[in-house]
Amino acid sequence: MCSLATNLLFPSTMKPAFTERQNTSSLFATNKRSKMQNRSIVPVARLFGPAIFEASKLKVSFLGVDEKKHPSKLPRTYTLTHSDITAKLTLAISQSINNSQLQGWANRLFRDEVVAEWKKVKGKMSLHVHCHISGGHFLLDLIAKLRYYIFCKELPVVLKAFVHGDGNLLNSYPELQESPVWVYFHSNIPEYNKVECWGPLWEATQHNHDGNRTRKKCETLPELACPDECKCCFPSVSTIPWSRRHYQHGRGDENEKFVGGELGMSMPISERLK
Secondary structure: OOHHHHHOOOOHHHOOHHHHHOOOOOHHHHHHHHHHHHHHHHHHHHHHOOOOOOHHHEEEEEEOOOOOOOOOOOOOEEEEEEOOOOOOEEEEEEOOOOHHHHOOHHHHHHOOOEEEEEEEEOOEEEEEEEEEOOOOOHHHHHOHHHHHHHHHHHHHHHHHHHHHHOHHHHHHOHHHHHOEEEEEEEOOOHHHOEEEEEEEHHHHOOOOOOOOOOOEEOOOOOOOOOOOOOOOOEOOOOOOHHHHHHHHHHOOOOOOOEEEOHHHOEEEHHHHOO
């Protein structure tokens, strides 16, 4: 996914420099250059071409959850990763983030995972999706704008993967398709550190990102759960607590300092010390 953006920082035209200096017209050398040129075209085509979901490339694992258990009664979290080598998606459906899925060096470098959770707040269900835009290392900071564009473009595919992978749940409870989707973009750059509402789930899967499309921005943040124990909110503690930073900014609290949290997300120091 976003590793395509990182690949674009290293033009393939730099790699065959030694070969081009060779004074040869052999078929082998010509074929080699041709293949390398073709490889350089593929990332560009995928970057600006249409985002298409292919069910055959999705691998789904259920870890400790009932496929048909309503998320208002049992925590339900999605962890989605992508391989640019195989073009396959891996989706884990569990009660909390599947951290073992995020341990590879490529995941730590490219940070193209998407995590999400179902929440019931004041009796209403909603899906909260989190994407890491920048922060953690300088390469991500350099291409933050491009990463934001790619995530916006690919998110409908991600949401379709959630819907397809968790098909039994949504078939059993079709009303979940009407639940609003809140997307949290996490970035150390204020311009890209934001929350967007993408509308009901069925509509969010149909979004076509063209760069000029305006989505419902975070003039109002998602409603917070009740501070005390109640029956109208679940789970009582979020399985993905990193959205706290957006609420801090929304209240205009500039005195709270942030440090790198789990998986590189930002988390208030006060939260880490609890």
